[in-house]
Amino acid sequence: MKDxxxxxRELLSQLGTEVVGIANEYSDIFGDPTISEQLNRFRIAYEExxxxxxxxxxxxxxxxxxxxxxxxxxxxLIGRKIAPMEADEMSAGILxxxxxxxxxxxxxxVEGAVWETGEWSGVSDEELYTHIRDRVMLPxxxxxxxxxxxxxxxxxxxxxxxxxxxxxxxxxxxxxLEFVDLPGLKSVQDRTNLxxxxxxxxxxxxxxALDYGQVDEQHRKQLxxxxxxxxxxxxxxxxxxxxxxxxxxxxxxxxxxxEERIAKLQVEIQEILSLPxxxxxxxxxxxxxxxxxxxxxxxxxxxxxxxxxxxxxxxLKAMFMDCSGTINQYTQGNRxxxxxxxxxxxxxxDGEPVDDETMRQILQYALAWxxxxxxxxxxxxxxxxxxxxxxxxxILAGVLESxxxxxxxxxxxxxxxxxxxxxxxxxxxEWVSQRRKELSIxxxxxxxxxxxxxxxxxxxxxxxxxDANPETRVAIELQMKGLQGxxxxxxxxxxxxxxxxxxxxxxxxxxxxxxxPSHELEEKLLQVVNPSLTRELIKAYDMAGRRLxxxxxxxxxxVKEVREDDKQAIREVEADERSVRKLYQAVRQxxxxxxEFMLQAQSKKIETSVxxxxxxKIVELIIYAQEVLPDLNLSEAIIADFKRNxxxxxxxxxxxxxxxxxxxxxxxPITAAVKIGEEQVTEYRESGSCFKTVNPVSVTHDIMQExxxxxxxxxxxxxxxxxxxxxxxxxKSTLWDSLRGWIIKYMDSTNIVLNESINExxxxxxxxxxxxxxxxxxxxxxxxxxxxxxxxxxxxxxxIACQLESIAxxxx
Amino acid sequence: xxxxxxxEIFENNVGKPxxxxxxxxxxxxxxxPVKRSRVLLxxxxxxxxxxxxxxxxxxxxxxxxxxxxxxxxxxxxxxxEDLGEDLYQCTKFLWIGSQQDFNEQISSxxxxxxxxxxxxxxxxYDVYLLRIQLRDYDEGFMxxxxxxxxxxxxxxxxxxxxxxDISKRLAINSCENIGFYQC
Numbered sequence: 001m002k003d004x005x006x007x008x009r010e011l012l013s014q015l016g017t018e019v020v021g022i023a024n025e026y027s028d029i030f031g032d033p034t035i036s037e038q039l040n041r042f043r044i045a046y047e048e049x050x051x052x053x054x055x056x057x058x059x060x061x062x063x064x065x066x067x068x069x070x071x072x073x074x075x076x077l078i079g080r081k082i083a084p085m086e087a088d089e090m091s092a093g094i095l096x097x098x099x100x101x102x103x104x105x106x107x108x109x110v111e112g113a114v115w116e117t118g119e120w121s122g123v124s125d126e127e128l129y130t131h132i133r134d135r136v137m138l139p140x141x142x143x144x145x146x147x148x149x150x151x152x153x154x155x156x157x158x159x160x161x162x163x164x165x166x167x168x169x170x171x172x173x174x175x176x177l178e179f180v181d182l183p184g185l186k187s188v189q190d191r192t193n194l195x196x197x198x199x200x201x202x203x204x205x206x207x208x209a210l211d212y213g214q215v216d217e218q219h220r221k222q223l224x225x226x227x228x229x230x231x232x233x234x235x236x237x238x239x240x241x242x243x244x245x246x247x248x249x250x251x252x253x254x255x256x257x258x259e260e261r262i263a264k265l266q267v268e269i270q271e272i273l274s275l276p277x278x279x280x281x282x283x284x285x286x287x288x289x290x291x292x293x294x295x296x297x298x299x300x301x302x303x304x305x306x307x308x309x310x311x312x313x314x315x316l317k318a319m320f321m322d323c324s325g326t327i328n329q330y331t332q333g334n335r336x337x338x339x340x341x342x343x344x345x346x347x348x349x350d351g352e353p354v355d356d357e358t359m360r361q362i363l364q365y366a367l368a369w370x371x372x373x374x375x376x377x378x379x380x381x382x383x384x385x386x387x388x389x390x391x392x393x394x395i396l397a398g399v400l401e402s403x404x405x406x407x408x409x410x411x412x413x414x415x416x417x418x419x420x421x422x423x424x425x426x427x428x429x430e431w432v433s434q435r436r437k438e439l440s441i442x443x444x445x446x447x448x449x450x451x452x453x454x455x456x457x458x459x460x461x462x463x464x465x466x467d468a469n470p471e472t473r474v475a476i477e478l479q480m481k482g483l484q485g486x487x488x489x490x491x492x493x494x495x496x497x498x499x500x501x502x503x504x505x506x507x508x509x510x511x512x513x514x515x516x517p518s519h520e521l522e523e524k525l526l527q528v529v530n531p532s533l534t535r536e537l538i539k540a541y542d543m544a545g546r547r548l549x550x551x552x553x554x555x556x557x558x559v560k561e562v563r564e565d566d567k568q569a570i571r572e573v574e575a576d577e578r579s580v581r582k583l584y585q586a587v588r589q590x591x592x593x594x595x596e597f598m599l600q601a602q603s604k605k606i607e608t609s610v611x612x613x614x615x616x617k618i619v620e621l622i623i624y625a626q627e628v629l630p631d632l633n634l635s636e637a638i639i640a641d642f643k644r645n646x647x648x649x650x651x652x653x654x655x656x657x658x659x660x661x662x663x664x665x666x667x668x669p670i671t672a673a674v675k676i677g678e679e680q681v682t683e684y685r686e687s688g689s690c691f692k693t694v695n696p697v698s699v700t701h702d703i704m705q706e707x708x709x710x711x712x713x714x715x716x717x718x719x720x721x722x723x724x725x726x727x728x729x730x731x732k733s734t735l736w737d738s739l740r741g742w743i744i745k746y747m748d749s750t751n752i753v754l755n756e757s758i759n760e761x762x763x764x765x766x767x768x769x770x771x772x773x774x775x776x777x778x779x780x781x782x783x784x785x786x787x788x789x790x791x792x793x794x795x796x797x798x799x800i801a802c803q804l805e806s807i808a809x810x811x812x
Numbered sequence: 813x814x815x816x817x818x819x820e821i822f823e824n825n826v827g828k829p830x831x832x833x834x835x836x837x838x839x840x841x842x843x844x845p846v847k848r849s850r851v852l853l854x855x856x857x858x859x860x861x862x863x864x865x866x867x868x869x870x871x872x873x874x875x876x877x878x879x880x881x882x883x884x885x886x887x888x889x890x891x892x893e894d895l896g897e898d899l900y901q902c903t904k905f906l907w908i909g910s911q912q913d914f915n916e917q918i919s920s921x922x923x924x925x926x927x928x929x930x931x932x933x934x935x936x937y938d939v940y941l942l943r944i945q946l947r948d949y950d951e952g953f954m955x956x957x958x959x960x961x962x963x964x965x966x967x968x969x970x971x972x973x974x975x976x977d978i979s980k981r982l983a984i985n986s987c988e989n990i991g992f993y994q995c
Binding site for chain 1: 875877878880883897900901904905935936937958959960961963964967983984985987988992993994995
């Protein structure tokens with residue numbers, strides 16, 4: 001890594017010197033406005049790259065499944081207790097631990113923060129820990145039950161073990177390290193937070209923590225599914241990933257042998273994440289390493305520890321208490337070692353300090369027994385491969401693109417300078433003018449075709465009401481046209497619909513049908529919906545459930561009839577209606593939030609899908625440009641300029657609000673005869689069989705009256721779920737429209753960038769030809785030798801750029 | 813054809829792994845999938861619909877990008893109550909009909925060697941088909957049903973359905989115009 005970094009710095013510096021040298025020597029060529037602008041862009045990118053290479057940062061993100069002990073792992077690896085370890089919800093924010101000579105904590109002032117924000121210097125680790133836990137995570141955890149909040153973003157600057165002891169990772173001097181402790185997926189249910197986290201994860205090497213307690217037959221499938229979601233939703237880079245199977249100290253004698261368990265898990269993880277090779281899985285006991293490493297501190301073992309005796313004693317006592325099982329397991333059969341540990345435990349009880357030499361030995365054992373040693377070895381090896389991809393390539397990307405654009409433009413101009421007669425120049429001018437028209441027509445045609453294709457595809461996808469299988473028909477059409485890439489988009493939308501069905505609609509419907517207690521439903525919903533929306537939904541669920549008891553069952557619904565003139569009854573029935581509407585509103589809000597989250601989770605898939613589709617069109621155009629512009633290095637110049645300009649034009653998924661649900665309440669005004677009282681009347685009835693007599697009889701009659709009633713019909717629980725499902729299904733059409741707009745907007749901007757690049761480069765050539773004409777007329781033409789010298793210098797700079805490129809993409 | 817035993821190849825590649833997956837009853841060892849399904853139907857419990865029951869056979873199409881579930885099914889691992897949920901999430905389109913309709917319209921897609929329908933140039937739109945024998949009629953698998961009822965039906969699948977066959981990787985156009993509808 002050290003050599004690679006030095007070589008990169010050296011080559012980049014050479015490239016800068018070469019380019020500056022050429023620019024100074026051939027100032028007439030570099031005076032052209034386009035080339036001058038490209039030189040300026042190169043200069044900015046070059047200076048930025050030089051500065052970034054001076055102190056590059058290697059980022060390690062910890063992600064993981066529920067209760068996998070991510071924060072304990074982070075603390076064990078940095079040698080400090082900073083990340084809150086008590087409960088998952090205490091690690092709900094984004095905690096960045098960055099190597100620095102200063103000790104500082106920065107809590108970003110994100111919008112809506114209900115916790116303290118600002119900067120603190122010179123704070124002890126104990127104070128940092130308490131502050132993060134009690135004054136940031138706790139208020140965040142409490143307040144997000146009431147309203148949606150952005151997650152806290154905390155940066156702690158200070159010493160980190162792998163930087164203080166660079167031998168652990170063979171980290172070259174000057175390379176900074178950053179650990180990013182990210183919340184579990186359970187604490188991230190909204191789009192905004194997911195987006196922030198995705199950005200941090202996809203630039204980092206990922207440590208993925210798994211809980212050993214979940215790998216048994218009963219829980220493994222669930223664990224693997226959660227893992228798949230964690231990695232895919234957070235957009236972890238599967239090429240730069242180590243899995244840590246934490247808490248292996250929980251193993252008992254009846255478990256499968258660890259090697260066998262890990263081998264099985266490797267196959268399963270490889271399959272579920274579609275990895276090319278079996279992944280590295282390190283069995284780990286983070287608690288043991290955490291106690292021992294923090295009792296030593298962040299410095300290398302060759303130096304004197306900075307940890308106070310009190311702190312060390314406290315941590316070691318806790319280690320003996322919490323990790324006695326592991327210590328017993330590894331000292332079994334070695335009486336001497338067992339006694340050695342016992343003596344230390346006794347000394348601690350007697351209040352005697354543990355000296356550095358003894359501590360070093362304890363740490364060595366802890367590293368070996370906890371899996372720490374194996375972990376550092378594995379990360380060291382992997383870092384070597386990941387360093388060019390994760391650190392060097394992103395730094396060099398901008399400067400190499402700018403260089404390529406500049407180099408190809410200069411080369412084009414050099415070719416105009418080789419024209420020796422006015423006739424030759426005039427022929428080329430005519431040729432350029434002709435090609436400008438042809439190229440413009442072709443780009444426009446290709447763009448229109450693409451636009452029509454997208455329009456038609458999306459219109460077809462919206463035909464689900466009349467076509468039983470529109471997606472298949474579209475997929476067939478796409479395949480016939482050779483257009484790959486749309487599959488991800490087709491899958492993503494269907495996946496969102498199905499997720500809403502399974503994760504939101506179904507649990508609510510089931511709870512309503514079985515009259516389940518609200519806490520059971522709440523538990524399920526909290527897995528996918530943020531606490532404030534879940535709270536609203538549960539309130540609405542409770543209220544609607546209580547109100548519907550007073551209704552009678554009726555075909556596919558519930559019915560209640562009340563007299564219009566009974567004010568109390570009308571008020572009651574209106575409250576009933578409101579409760580069901582409130583439930584619908586809460587369901588709609590929860591579904592919208594979840595759909596937004598799911599779309600964000602799949603943003604990479606959708607964006608890649610659309611990008612692949614558009615790239616196919618661009619490749620077509622590039623091939624065409626190469627065919628029609630074989631001379632003057634023109635097509636290369638256009639492509640290089642286009643690529644550089646497109647790097648600023650990234651594709652990001654738009655935000656969407658969706659779902660409209662129909663009004664569930666049907667109110668019918670009806671009239672019916674109702675009893676309003678009774679009256680006594682005398683009726684005359686015959687009695688007797690042979691000698692009939694007619695006698696007066698007093699009878700009671702109901703007094704009936706036609707009155708106005710309000711009949712309220714509410715859907716039954718299955719119909720409710722059908723109506724929610726139909727709301728989602730209808731929204732799909734809106735979503736397709738929105739995606740169509742988004743794709744076309746992106747294609748529009750691509751089209752503009754491409755046209756700009758074409759015009760820019762053709763203008764450059766025309767100016768070059770004009771300049772050459774003047775030179776010929778004034779007999780100022782550069783000598784062949786000078787041109788060859790320029791070309792040769794250009795080539796040597798190109799060689800340096802190629803070497804840099806090969807470093808950047810070596811392992812990509 | 814005489815150089816290799818189709819039946820043996822089918823049995824080794826498809827039949828044996830599938831044997832592990834049947835939730836009730838034993839599988840038939842016959843190599844011809846059509847004959848096999850007939851024998852299989854005879855041996856099923858008395859509640860099974862007759863061969864001509866209109867909805868005895870369910871076919872699910874799963875896009876190749878979700879092939880993980882196919883691998884799980886082929887291995888016979890992870891068959892659990894939530895298989896229905898996984899299948900609901902992965903199914904792109906489906907078909908339901910009588911065994912007779914299946915034999916006439918769909919069964920050729922399940923033949924181990926049917927070069928006309930199998931994907932020769934791999935595409936992201938390719939699919940695998942799963943044949944599931946249903947014990948009970950379930951309207952949730954019918955066309956034009958709400959997605960809520962469809963999800964319910966899939967969740968009942970571990971109780972009422974029995975996985976009978978998995979096709980080879982098929983080109984999407986082989987599933988055109990034979991009555992599949994969106995899941």
